[in-house]
Every structure is written in C-alpha cells, then in structure tokens.
Amino acid sequence: MKELTISLGERSYPVRIGHGAAGSFPAVFREQFGDRGCALVTNSTLAELYAAQLAHWQQELGFVRHVIPDGEQYKTVGTWAGVLDAFLQARVERSAIVIAFGGGVVGDITGFAASALLRGVEFIQVPTTLLAMVDSSVGGKTGVNHAMGKNLIGAFHQPRLVWVDTAYLQTLPRREFVSGYAELFKTAFIGGRAMFDFVRDNHAALFEPVRAVLAEGIELSVRIKAQVVEEDEREEGRRALLNFGHTFAHAFEVFYGYDAIMHGEAVLWGMACACELGRRIGSVPAAAWPAYESLLGMLPLPALPDREIDTARIYDAMFSDKKTRGGKLRFVVPAEPGESVVRGDIAAEDVRACLAQTLARTHTV
Ligand SMILES: NC(=O)c1ccc[n+]([C@@H]2O[C@H](COP(=O)([O-])OP(=O)(O)OC[C@H]3O[C@@H](n4cnc5c(N)ncnc54)[C@H](O)[C@@H]3O)[C@@H](O)[C@H]2O)c1
Numbered sequence: 152m153k154e155l156t157i158s159l160g161e162r163s164y165p166v167r168i169g170h171g172a173a174g175s176f177p178a179v180f181r182e183q184f185g186d187r188g189c190a191l192v193t194n195s196t197l198a199e200l201y202a203a204q205l206a207h208w209q210q211e212l213g214f215v216r217h218v219i220p221d222g223e224q225y226k227t228v229g230t231w232a233g234v235l236d237a238f239l240q241a242r243v244e245r246s247a248i249v250i251a252f253g254g255g256v257v258g259d260i261t262g263f264a265a266s267a268l269l270r271g272v273e274f275i276q277v278p279t280t281l282l283a284m285v286d287s288s289v290g291g292k293t294g295v296n297h298a299m300g301k302n303l304i305g306a307f308h309q310p311r312l313v314w315v316d317t318a319y320l321q322t323l324p325r326r327e328f329v330s331g332y333a334e335l336f337k338t339a340f341i342g343g344r345a346m347f348d349f350v351r352d353n354h355a356a357l358f359e360p361v362r363a364v365l366a367e368g369i370e371l372s373v374r375i376k377a378q379v380v381e382e383d384e385r386e387e388g389r390r391a392l393l394n395f396g397h398t399f400a401h402a403f404e405v406f407y408g409y410d411a412i413m414h415g416e417a418v419l420w421g422m423a424c425a426c427e428l429g430r431r432i433g434s435v436p437a438a439a440w441p442a443y444e445s446l447l448g449m450l451p452l453p454a455l456p457d458r459e460i461d462t463a464r465i466y467d468a469m470f471s472d473k474k475t476r477g478g479k480l481r482f483v484v485p486a487e488p489g490e491s492v493v494r495g496d497i498a499a500e501d502v503r504a505c506l507a508q509t510l511a512r513t514h515t516v
Contacts, residue, residue, distance in 0.1 A: 153370060157289060157377045159309060159384060166289060166313040166377070168370050170362060173204050173316060176277075177211035180248075183312060188247040189214040190238050192261040194221040197253050197279060200322055205252070214250070215241040219260065223409065226256050226296045228304060234264040245269045248311065254280035254327075255287035259305070262293030266308035276310045279319040281331025282415060285338075285372040286393075288313045290380045300473055307385055315373070317366055329451060330415025332358060333396075335372045337422060339446060340483075340491050341392045342375035347446065347489035354449040391474070391493050395483040396421030398469055399506075403455075405468035411456040419452050423512065425491075427505045429484040432497060442488045452512065460510045462503040469502075 152169030167179070180189070191205070191214045198205065198218045209216060217237040219230050238249070249272055251261035258276050265274035276288035294305015320328065335357065339350035349371060350357070356364035376393065383390040399421035403412055426443055429435040435443060469480055480502075481495045 155370070155374060155377065157309070157313075158381050162291075162309045164309060164311050164313065166315060166373055168315040168317070168366060168373070170316065170366065171318040172314075173318070174207075176314060177208055179314075180212060180275075184248055188244055189250060190241070190243045190247055191216045191250040191252055192219060192234055192257060192264070193252040194219050194257050196221045197257075201252070201279075201319075215243060219257065221256075223256055223296070226260055228295055228297070231260050231264055231267075231295050234260065235268055238264070238268055243268065243272070245272060247272055249274040250277060251275065251288075251310075252277045252279065253283070254278065255283045258283050258287050259293050259302070260295055262291075262308050262310065263295060263305050266293055266306040271308070273311045274308070276313045278313070278315060280323055281320060281328055281369075282334055283331075284315045284317070284320075284369050285331065286334040286376065288315070289373055289376050291384065292386075300471065303473060313373075315369060317362065317369065320360075320365075326413065328360075329419075329453065330413045332451070333415035333418040333422070335368055336450070337393075337395050337418065338372045338375045339489065340395045340422065340425075340485055341379070342371070342489060344487070344489040346371055346375060347442070351442075351446045351449065358451065391481070392483055392491055394474060395485075395491055396423075396425045398472060398474070398480060398482050399424040401472040401474075402465045402468035405471055406461070406465045407456045407458060416453045419450055420455070420509070423447060423450055423452060424505055424509045425483060426485055427509045428482060428497065428501065429486070431501055431505055432484065432494075434484045434486050434492060434494065436487065439488055443485065446488075455510065460507070462506040462510075465506055466499060466503050 152167040152172055155166050157164050189212050195218055217234055249265040251258045265272050278284045278288040291307045291309035293308050294302045297303040339347045353364050357368045379390055396418050400417035403417040426447055479495050481493055482497050483491050483493055485491050
C-alpha cells in the first residue's frame with residue numbers, strides 16, 4: 152500500500168492507499184496499535200456485503216461490533232447515542248481504537264462517537280465509498296444532522312489511520328460512485344495547475360474507472376485535501392476552498408429536496424455554476440476561459456429533478472447554509488486554472504443570472 156501523511160503535529164496520521172488489502176488490515180492494526188482493544192461500527196448494508204471480511208477481522212482483532220441502519224436519515228443524535236450505549240455496555244476502554252467501516256455517514260457518526268466516548272478515544276477510518284475516500288475520511292470533521300440542518304452537531308476529531316482500499320468500490324452502486332467523483336473532480340479547481348490538467352487529461356479513465364488511474368486520482372485528491380487541512384485544520388480560512396461549488400449545491404439540495412438529488416450530483420451542478428460565475432464576474436482571466444471550457448465539457452452533469460427552475464428561490468435557499476457568515480454569502484470562484492478564491496462581494500443579480508444560464512444547459516449523464 153502507498154502511504155502518505157497528514158501532518159498535524161501530534162495529531163498527524165497516515166493514509167494508506169491500496170487495492171484488495173483487507174487481508175492485511177489486522178496485522179497492520181497490531182503493528183501500529185499493539186494489543187489495544189478495538190470496536191467497530193458499520194451499517195446494515197456493509198455488514199451483509201462484507202460479512203466474511205468482517206468475520207475475519209473480528210476473529211483476528213476480537214472487537215465489539217455495532218451495526219447502524221443504512222441511510223443519511225439515520226445520521227442523528229439517536230444513532231450516535233446508540234453507538235455510545237453499545238460501547239459503554241460492552242465496556243470498551245479508553246485505550247481502545249474505534250474503527251469506522253463505511254461511507255461518509257458511518258465515518259461521521261463513528262468519529263463523533265469516538266470524540267465523545269470516555270471523553271475521547273482514538274479511531275480509524277476505513278472508507279468504502281469514493282466520497283469517503285477522497286473527502287470525508289480525511290480532515291477530522293465528524294458529526295450528525297439536526298432537524299435544523301445537516302452536520303450541525305459534531306466535533307473536530309482526527310483519525311489515527313485512514314485505510315483506503317479501492318477494492319470496496321467494486322460493489323459501490325454507480326450513482327454513488329458518480330456522486331463521490333464530484334468531490335474528486337472538485338480538486339481540479341483548487342489543487343493547482345497540475346491537478347487541473349490531471350483531471351482534464353484523465354477524466355475518461357477516472358470515470359470508467361480504470362483502476363490504476365483512479366487510485367492515482369484518489370491519492371492526488373487526498374494530498375490536496377491534506378495540504379488544505381494542514382494549513383487550516385478548523386476551517387477558519389483556506390479550508391473554505393474545499394467548498395468549491397458547495398454554496399450552489401446546498402441551495403439545490405434544499406430546493407429539490409435531499410431525497411431527489413444526491414449531494415455529489417448537486418456539487419456537479421454547483422461546480423458548473425461556480426465556473427459560470429467566475430466567467431461572469433471576471434475572476435477567470437479571459438485567456439484562461441478556454442481551459443475551463445474544456446474541463447467543463449467533461450462534467451458528468453446528471454439530469455435535474457423535474458421541477459421548474461426558480462432562480463429566486465434557489466438563491467434564497469443559499470442563505471440557510473451554515474457556512475453563511477453574518478447573513479452574507481461567500482462563493483468560491485475559479486481564477487487561474489487550478490486556483491480558486493473566496494469572494495463575499497458578489498451581487499445577487501450575477502448569481503441569479505448565472506443560475507439561469509447554467510441550469511439551462513443540456514444534461515450529459
Ligand atoms: N466529514 C467530512 O469532512 C465530510 C465531507 C463530505 C461529506 N460528508 C458526509 O458524508 C456523508 C455522505 O457520505 P457517502 O456519500 O459516503 O454516503 P453513505 O455513507 O450514505 O454511503 C452511500 C451508500 O453506499 C453504501 N455503500 C457504502 N460503501 C459501499 C460499498 N463499498 N459497496 C456497496 N455499497 C456501499 C452505503 O451503505 C449507502 O447506502 C454525508 O452525511 C456528508 O455530510 C462528510
């Protein structure tokens with residue numbers, strides 16, 4: 152497996168990336184953590200799909216296992232409390248390591264449970280979706296949703312190890328893959344010129360996916376996320392760049408409904424909007440626009456839910472984003488290829504015009 156390090160002083164940790172490495176996980180765990188106890192959280196879908204692997208790990212590591220129901224609707228304080236109940240009843244000790252085996256939902260709930268259990272135990276992320284591999288498993292944001300909004304309750308709690316095994320993607324439904332791909336594609340806009348070119352030149356192989364190319368894309372994305380997190384662990388500055396396309400995406404999720412559009416699908420449309428906004432307000436130099444056009448032509452935009460586009464309502468929905476500051480919207484807009492900037496001074500008319508123009512585009516997926 153390849154190894155890279157997220158450098159955060161005493162909270163630093165390795166990200167290991169490989170393919171088909173599940174058999175070696177228990178030995179690596181023992182190498183890094185000795186004979187410390189452990190506990191594992193997964194969801195009902197993965198518990199079934201990966202029953203044999205989990206049984207092997209359980210036999211080798213002897214952990215307590217807690218299975219949560221599958222779905223974003225279960226990313227709640229109730230499910231989180233259920234994890235704590237299970238581990239307290241099983242007398243999990245402070246020295247134990249909690250393993251999150253699943254996508255972003257399992258990772259976020261488990262990380263948050265680990266942050267609170269006995270005032271904080273260490274945890275490992277084993278991401279099984281593309282989104283979790285390139286995004287949610289790295290960076291230490293954990294939490295659950297509240298009726299008032301998504302991810303409103305949580306903590307920063309960095310894992311001790313992230314174990315990325317791309318073999319898990321073989322069972323991932325295609326729509327989930329595309330949704331995760333949005334976050335990988337996003338790094339083209341914030342990860343520097345080399346990443347911009349990498350995504351543009353390899354989009355077909357990444358999207359197909361060709362295993363070796365996808366593994367490289369995941370590694371590069373993680374490196375970029377790592378750099379941003381290392382500079383701004385608690386999202387007080389540069390980490391906002393990771394929200395490229397997300398102000399729009401949040402509004403699409405609210406406008407169309409979380410059941411009708413997946414987060415990554417909303418992000419794909421959000422990135423198209425952010426680019427159009429950048430062209431419109433001139434943050435993208437005219438000479439650079441053709442490069443953007445070539446990349447945008449590859450964006451796998453999914454069909455939007457069947458609802459008449461109402462740019463005023465979509466614009467209003469942006470204000471319910473928890474990242475809004477002092478009632479003002481902030482947009483991450485592209486500049487030179489691979490570079491983006493945060494802007495808080497964009498006129499409502501520009502945003503609405505850009506929504507109208509972008510959403511009128513033909514769908515490509
Ligand atoms: N902490 C962060 O920094 C961060 C960043 C981005 C997103 N998130 C959060 O991540 C969540 C979304 O994560 P997600 O997209 O991974 O969704 P998810 O965890 O709900 O997984 C999507 C679906 O795929 C299934 N699945 C997972 N792995 C599979 C596999 N290998 N084979 C077959 N099926 C599999 C799951 O059971 C689920 O039904 C959201 O709650 C979001 O808020 C967190």
